Every structure is written in structure tokens, then in C-alpha cells.
Amino acid sequence: MNTQTILVVGGTGELGRPVARQLLADGFEVRLLARDVERARTLLGPDVKYFAGDVDNPDAIEPALEGSTGVHVSLRGGSDPDELDHVEHRGTARVAELAARQGISRLTYLSGMLVAEDAEIPGDRAKFRAERAIQQSGVPHTIFRPTYFMETLPRHVQGKLAIVLGRQPHPLHMVAASDFARMVSRSFRTPEAANRRFFVHGPEAITIPDALRMYCSLVEPGKRVVSMPLGFMSVVDTLFMHGQLRSTLQLMRVMQRVDERGDPSEANEVLGAPKTMLRQWCEKQRAPRFEQHSLPH
Numbered sequence: 001m002n003t004q005t006i007l008v009v010g011g012t013g014e015l016g017r018p019v020a021r022q023l024l025a026d027g028f029e030v031r032l033l034a035r036d037v038e039r040a041r042t043l044l045g046p047d048v049k050y051f052a053g054d055v056d057n058p059d060a061i062e063p064a065l066e067g068s069t070g071v072h073v074s075l076r077g078g079s080d081p082d083e084l085d086h087v088e089h090r091g092t093a094r095v096a097e098l099a100a101r102q103g104i105s106r107l108t109y110l111s112g113m114l115v116a117e118d119a120e121i122p123g124d125r126a127k128f129r130a131e132r133a134i135q136q137s138g139v140p141h142t143i144f145r146p147t148y149f150m151e152t153l154p155r156h157v158q159g160k161l162a163i164v165l166g167r168q169p170h171p172l173h174m175v176a177a178s179d180f181a182r183m184v185s186r187s188f189r190t191p192e193a194a195n196r197r198f199f200v201h202g203p204e205a206i207t208i209p210d211a212l213r214m215y216c217s218l219v220e221p222g223k224r225v226v227s228m229p230l231g232f233m234s235v236v237d238t239l240f241m242h243g244q245l246r247s248t249l250q251l252m253r254v255m256q257r258v259d260e261r262g263d264p265s266e267a268n269e270v271l272g273a274p275k276t277m278l279r280q281w282c283e284k285q286r287a288p289r290f291e292q293h294s295l296p297h
């Protein structure tokens with residue numbers, strides 16, 4: 001039986017929850033460091049052991065790490081560059097340093113495909129510094145640089161529209177969070193995954209506009225896919241949206257220009273390739289709606 005204990009940091013997040021659930025399903029003991037334990041319990045249920053605290057606070061991280069064999073970090077640090085650095089870089093560096101001190105045998109980290117020292121997007125620069133801090137901490141680690149997640153598609157839907165910011169002409173091998181979660185879970189049991197950085201791609205390439213057309217036809221019928229010019233949306237964001245879209249617009253401006261990054265073959269070989277096709281993923285999103293609708297009134 002598998003008795004490893006894994007602490008998930010950021011386990012309440014969109015991409016952290018599937019990892020926590022997969023680890024439980026694979027027989028790991030799972031812990032969560034959560035800022036709001038009651039909310040976390042509502043999301044992830046009673047099988048997880050919860051520790052209150054945030055990544056700012058070593059006194060909260062230490063007891064959560066004590067007795068753990070591994071830790072998975074899946075953080076998002078807001079939209080302001082200072083806050084991003086504070087949470088994603090410094091928060092991750094703190095976890096890595098404490099993990100190294102406690103002899104944790106593996107730290108896995110959710111990074112991103114555009115991460116670079118001189119990246120245009122502040123979050124990608126923060127993640128680069130986080131990756132470097134992990135490498136320098138000495139804790140055995142596996143860094144994941146996934147492409148666009150299928151889970152991001154619903155965020156494009158606003159009212160009756162599914163909005164593409166810019167033209168987004170580049171095909172992306174979108175990946176399902178459940179496939180990513182299986183790879184993370186497997187990495188904790190795979191010695192060859194130690195001290196490696198893996199690019200993660202899904203099985204088929206599709207542009208964001210085409211993916212949204214499929215998503216809408218299967219999950220959100222009646223929604224119309226429209227492309228909004230980036231310059232126009234920047235003006236709308238400044239005048240009417242208090243800059244809420246700034247980081248998304250930055251990301252979309254870069255993605256409009258550059259191709260998908262990375263070669264997933266090492267990840268596929270060591271951890272098993274993602275298999276979920278976009279159509280299958282969309283059909284799964286639809287299933288709970290049918291269950292809901294078929295409930296007796």
C-alpha cells in the first residue's frame with residue numbers, strides 16, 4: 001500500500017483541486033495548506049487533512065510539511081507584479097527552503113510554458129524565479145510547464161458571448177487538468193522524474209477560437225464565439241473595467257504572437273501521455289448539467 005503523504009499548496013485552486021483528488025484516488029495521504037480551511041473542506045471533503053495558513057507564514061508551512069514525504073505547489077498570485085512575485089516566487093521559495101530543511105523527498109511545481117527570466121508577463125518572470133529557487137533549494141523536484149488547460153475555456157464565456165481576445169491563430173495542444181493531475185501523482189512514484197522539467201501537451205492541437213466553437217456547441221449551446229481586437233479591449237479595460245483584464249490581455253498579446261512552447265516527449269515517456277481529447281472533455285462538462293436537469297422537482 002502507498003503511504004506517502006503529500007502536502008498540496010494551492011489545492012483549492014482550479015488546477016490544484018484535481019491534483020489533490022487524484023492523489024487521494026491513488027492512495028496517498030493528502031494534506032492541504034489553505035487560507036480558509038472551511039472553504040477548502042467544502043471543496044475537497046473530509047478525506048484531506050487541512051492546515052490553516054498561507055505561504056507568507058513559515059510557522060504555518062512547517063507543521064504542514066512535518067511528516068509529509070512530498071509537496072505539490074500550485075499557486076496563483078493575483079494580477080499586480082509585486083503580488084505575483086510575493087506569492088508565486090517568494091511563497092514557492094519559502095516552501096522549497098522549508099521542504100529541503102525537512103528532508104522532503106519530492107517537490108512538484110506547476111509552472112507555465114512561457115516562463116523565462118525575461119518573459120513579458122510578470123507571472124512568468126515570477127514563476128521563473130520560483131523554478132530557480134526550487135532548483136537551488138536542493139529538494140528533489142519535478143517542474144511542470146503545461147500548455148493551455150482545457151479548464152480555461154469556460155472563462156472566455158461572458159453572457160451570450162464566448163470572447164477570444166485577439167485572433168489567437170496558433171494551434172495549442174490543450175490539456176485536461178485530470179491528465180495533468182495523473183502525471184503529477186505519478187511523478188511522486190517515479191524516481192526518473194526527479195530533478196526534471198517537463199513540458200505537458202494534450203493529444204491534439206486546436207486554436208482557441210476553434211476550441212471555443214466546440215466547447216460552445218457541446219456545453220454552452222446558443223453562445224456566440226466572437227473575436228475582440230486586443231487594442232480595443234485594452235481601452236475598454238482601462239475605461240470601464242478598472243484594469244481587471246490587464247494580465248489576461250498581456251497573456252493573450254504574447255500568445256497571439258508566439259507558437260506553443262516546449263517538447264512534451266520526455267514527459268510523455270516518463271509519466272504517460274495525456275489522452276483526453278477536447279470533445280471528450282466537453283462531453284464530461286456537460287454531464288453534470290444533465291444530471292441536474294434530470295433531478296426530480
Ligand SMILES: NC(=O)c1ccc[n+]([C@@H]2O[C@H](COP(=O)([O-])OP(=O)(O)OC[C@H]3O[C@@H](n4cnc5c(N)ncnc54)[C@H](OP(=O)(O)O)[C@@H]3O)[C@@H](O)[C@H]2O)c1
Nearest residue numbers: 010011012013014015016035054055075076111112148149
Ligand atoms: N490556465 C492555464 O491554462 C494555465 C497553464 C499553465 C499554468 N497555469 C498556472 O497555474 C497556476 C494555478 O492556476 P489556477 O487556475 O489553479 O489558479 P487559482 O484557481 O486562482 O488557484 C490559486 C491557488 O493559489 C492559492 N493561493 C493564492 N495566494 C496564496 C497564498 N498567499 N498562500 C496560500 N495559497 C495561496 C489559492 O488559495 P485560496 O483558495 O486561499 O485563494 C488557490 O488555491 C497559475 O499560476 C497559472 O498561471 C495556468
